[in-house]
Amino acid sequence: MAMEHSGGGDPNRTLALLWRDRDAEPPVPARGRKPRFTIDEVVAAAVKLADAEGMAAASMHRVAKELGVGTMTLYTYVPSKEELIDLMLDVVLRERAFPGPGEPRPGDWRDQVRLYADRTRAMYRRHPWVQEVSMIRPSLGPGMMAGNEYLLSTMANLGLSPRDLAAAANAVAGLIESAAGVEAGRARLERLTGETEDTWWQRRSSFWERYFDVTEHPTIVQVWNDGGYDATDQSSCAFSFGLERILDGIASIVD
Amino acid sequence: MAMEHSGGGDPNRTLALLWRDRDAEPPVPARGRKPRFTIDEVVAAAVKLADAEGMAAASMHRVAKELGVGTMTLYTYVPSKEELIDLMLDVVLRERAFPGPGEPRPGDWRDQVRLYADRTRAMYRRHPWVQEVSMIRPSLGPGMMAGNEYLLSTMANLGLSPRDLAAAANAVAGLIESAAGVEAGRARLERLTGETEDTWWQRRSSFWERYFDVTEHPTIVQVWNDGGYDATDQSSCAFSFGLERILDGIASIVD
DNA sequence: AATTCAATCGTACAGCATACGGGAATGTAG
DNA sequence: CTACATTCCCGTATGCTGTACGATTGAATT
Numbered sequence: 001m002a003m004e005h006s007g008g009g010d011p012n013r014t015l016a017l018l019w020r021d022r023d024a025e026p027p028v029p030a031r032g033r034k035p036r037f038t039i040d041e042v043v044a045a046a047v048k049l050a051d052a053e054g055m056a057a058a059s060m061h062r063v064a065k066e067l068g069v070g071t072m073t074l075y076t077y078v079p080s081k082e083e084l085i086d087l088m089l090d091v092v093l094r095e096r097a098f099p100g101p102g103e104p105r106p107g108d109w110r111d112q113v114r115l116y117a118d119r120t121r122a123m124y125r126r127h128p129w130v131q132e133v134s135m136i137r138p139s140l141g142p143g144m145m146a147g148n149e150y151l152l153s154t155m156a157n158l159g160l161s162p163r164d165l166a167a168a169a170n171a172v173a174g175l176i177e178s179a180a181g182v183e184a185g186r187a188r189l190e191r192l193t194g195e196t197e198d199t200w201w202q203r204r205s206s207f208w209e210r211y212f213d214v215t216e217h218p219t220i221v222q223v224w225n226d227g228g229y230d231a232t233d234q235s236s237c238a239f240s241f242g243l244e245r246i247l248d249g250i251a252s253i254v255d
Numbered sequence: 256m257a258m259e260h261s262g263g264g265d266p267n268r269t270l271a272l273l274w275r276d277r278d279a280e281p282p283v284p285a286r287g288r289k290p291r292f293t294i295d296e297v298v299a300a301a302v303k304l305a306d307a308e309g310m311a312a313a314s315m316h317r318v319a320k321e322l323g324v325g326t327m328t329l330y331t332y333v334p335s336k337e338e339l340i341d342l343m344l345d346v347v348l349r350e351r352a353f354p355g356p357g358e359p360r361p362g363d364w365r366d367q368v369r370l371y372a373d374r375t376r377a378m379y380r381r382h383p384w385v386q387e388v389s390m391i392r393p394s395l396g397p398g399m400m401a402g403n404e405y406l407l408s409t410m411a412n413l414g415l416s417p418r419d420l421a422a423a424a425n426a427v428a429g430l431i432e433s434a435a436g437v438e439a440g441r442a443r444l445e446r447l448t449g450e451t452e453d454t455w456w457q458r459r460s461s462f463w464e465r466y467f468d469v470t471e472h473p474t475i476v477q478v479w480n481d482g483g484y485d486a487t488d489q490s491s492c493a494f495s496f497g498l499e500r501i502l503d504g505i506a507s508i509v510d
Numbered sequence: 511a512a513t514t515c516a517a518t519c520g521t522a523c524a525g526c527a528t529a530c531g532g533g534a535a536t537g538t539a540g
Numbered sequence: 541c542t543a544c545a546t547t548c549c550c551g552t553a554t555g556c557t558g559t560a561c562g563a564t565t566g567a568a569t570t
Contacts, residue, residue, distance in 0.1 A: 008448075011459045019466045032516030033566050060558065070519035072559080081558065101473055134387075136440035137455055140462050145472060152474040162483030164496060171497025174433035175426065182429070185391035193263075200392055203266045207395050211274045217400060218356055219407040228417030241419060242426025245504030252503045287547025288535045315527065325550035327528080336527065 009079050017083060018090055018141035035076070037067060042077045043087045050088065050129040054192055058088070058129070086139035092127045093143025096120060098150035105154075110247050112154035116147070117176045117243055124180035128188035131181040148173075158254040168250050175246055179239045186235075264334050272338060273345055273396035290331070292322060297332045298342045305343065305384040309447055313343070313384070341394035347382045348398025351375060353405035360409075365502050367409035371402070372431045372498055379435035383443035386436040403428075413509040423505050430501055434494045441490075 016024035017039065045066045050058040060081055064071045078084045096119040099105045106112050124130055138144055151169045160168060190196055195203075214221055223229065271279035272294065300321045305313040315336055319326040333339045351374040354360045361367050379385055393399055406424045415423060445451055450458075469476055478484065 012461050015459065015462055015466055021466070031514060031568060033518075033568090035517065059556085061556085064519095072519050072521095072561095073517075075559075076517055100471060131391075132389075134440060136386075136437060137444055137452075140459060140466075145467070145475070149472040149475050152478060156474050156477070162478050162481035163485075163489075163492065166478055166483040166489075167493045167496035168500065170493050171430065171434070171500060174437070174497065175430050175501075178429035178433045179426070182391060185389060189392055197392075204270065204395060206267050207270055211270055211276070211395075212400070216355060217404040219411045220400070220404050222411070223407060223417050223421055226417035228421040230418075237418065238422045238425050241422035242429065242501070245423070245426060245508070246430075246497070246501045247504065248507045249500030249502065249504035252507055253500070286537045286545060288537090288549075290548065314525080316525080319550095327530095327550050327552095328548075330528075331548055 009083060013079055014083050014086060015140065017078070017087060018139055036069070037077065039077055039087065040091075042067065042074065043084070043091055046084055047088050047091065047127065051127055054188055055129040055132040058084075060084075085133060086141065089130065089133050089135075090139055090141030090143040092123055092130060093141070093147055095126070096123055096143070096147060098146055100146070101149075101153070109154050109158065110251075113151070113172060113247060114243070116151050116154065116172075117239075120147070120176050121180040121183070121239065124184040125187070128184035128191075131184045131188065135177070155250065158250070160250075160254060164253075172243075172246060172250075175242050179242055183235055183239070264338060268334055269338050269341060270395065272333070272342060273394055291324070292332065294332055294342065295346075297322065297329065298339070298346055301339055302343050302346065302382065306382055309443055310384040310387040313339075315339075340388060341396065344385065344388050344390075345394055345396030345398040347378055347385060348396070348402055350381070351378055351398070351402060353401055355401070356404075356408070364409050364413065365506075368406070368427060368502060369498070371406050371409065371427075372494075375402070375431050376435040376438070376494065379439040380442070383439035383446075386439045386443065390432070410505065413505070415505075415509060419508075427498075427501060427505075430497050434497055438490050438494070 012024070015021070020039070042063070046058045046063045049062055049066055060074055061071050063084075064074050067073075074084070078087070096116075098116065098119065106115055148169070151173060152165065155165055155168055155172075158165075186197060267279070270276070275294070297318070301313045301318045304317055304321055315329055316326050318339075319329050322328075329339070333342070351371075353371065353374065361370055403424070406428060407420065410420055410423055410427075413420075441452060
């Protein structure tokens with residue numbers, strides 16, 4: 001074993017994979033056995049498994065079985081599992097298909113950010129396992145770059161300083177990832193454990209009876225009593241509330 | 256193996272552990288061998304390992320070795336690793352030591368939120384592994400509840416609807432976790448891999464030369480050229496910029 | 511047909527969480 | 541003092557993980 005998020009692999013190899021760079025590796029490829037799959041097929045198999053059963057299901061063994069090959073065969077396509085995850089992530093990031101530099105987009109900058117939010121959120125819905133993947137030192141793939149470019153571009157003409165523009169994009173992306181990640185995580189756990197959020201809370205009813213101290217948590221009690229936690233579309237409201245507030249906040253310093 | 260985030264354990268047992276409920280379990284505890292440790296000692300050992308080498312180092316085997324006992328001994332203190340993580344998390348959440356209901360706090364609500372942000376950020380600094388722990392369906396421990404209560408209370412008197420108050424606290428907490436998590440993740444990777452952010456980028460210099468398409472990413476290019484990514488305290492600025500903007504945004508709807 | 515080289519993949523190893531069952535230590539009851 | 545109950549301790553075993561290594565297979569060139 002090495003793994004451990006070490007990033008130990010050759011970055012050039014990883015980048016060549018992410019950008020599907022055919023010219024990078026094979027100097028004289030004419031000889032030898034033909035590969036049975038493309039990298040995209042391998043990645044698609046992994047994504048399919050992760051979609052259905054979460055990141056843990058996308059083990060090298062499971063992915064190989066899904067393709068009908070031996071486990072070690074995967075290592076001819078991908079140098080390690082880390083790179084496979086990078087490829088999985090970038091392929092679903094690319095699904096967001098944001099408008100490029102010259103292409104038409106919503107007129108208002110806020111609508112443009114909302115487009116980023118909606119498509120990112122939809123991506124998390126389709127692929128809840130994304131929430132399980134760390135985006136620290138992210139894979140520098142086309143999907144990630146396109147997303148960053150688009151989000152930056154939505155706010156590029158507001159008159160923010162370059163520093164503030166970067167920070168604003170950072171904050172907006174973080175908030176969206178956070179909110180969409182929570183949603184996705186909840187959905188994932190419901191599917192994986194077969195236990196709804198409601199029954200999860202029910203099984204913890206003793207918490208309120210036995211441990212929750214009302215005098216220590218007056219605000220929680222009050223919010224609860226006033227219906228602040230009622231479930232009417234709570235998730236969607238929370239998602240858009242935070243987004244709208246940070247957009248308000250950004251708007252407030254550009255006027 | 257079971258693990259798998261199944262939440263399969265008995266919630267009542269978990270809650271009793273989290274709240275250090277001595278009355279819950281032992282009906283007639285007078286007989287039998289004496290335990291060598293307290294739960295807190297076990298948790299402290301796990302936290303120590305995770306602080307030094309990340310979550311992966313806090314394996315049952317390593318924690319047991321740290322305590323000088325056999326691996327399986329841990330299971331007399333904790334029903335599974337999941338619960339151990341819950342306990343680790345709550346103990347560091349409690350370290351934030353927010354002022355309780357009656358206790359003195361900064362006058363301005365924004366300063367009160369900043370206190371939440373600063374202490375949470377400091378916690379991530381001390382314990383970077385927190386970033387690796389999922390807070391979906393969180394452990395309902397004292398540390399988590401105290402944090403939620405405090406953050407809610409900071410904005411309770413702004414005139415927000417209960418629904419909006421909950422959403423605002425949610426968004427603020429999400430943003431702070433996101434920003435502090437990125438910081439912590441970066442620091443963790445630097446320590447764990449021995450590779451600084453700079454050399455990580457250096458090793459990927461071929462990205463800019465070979466794959467990055469300038470015409471596809473004009474805004475990134477511009478922000479880069481204008482110094483938007485210059486490293487002067489970038490992290491701290493990004494952290495506070497996002498927080499201040501969302502506070503602005505919240506302020507903008509209460510006046 | 512022989513050669514060459516990449517793809518395939520069985521086996522092995524270290525590490526993981528943990529089920530199980532036996533052994534060790536401590537208290538009370540006889 | 542002995543017997544027993546109860547609890548902690550922990551060695552072993554199982555099935556999972558990623559992956560290093562080396563043997564084998566198959567296709568194209570010589």
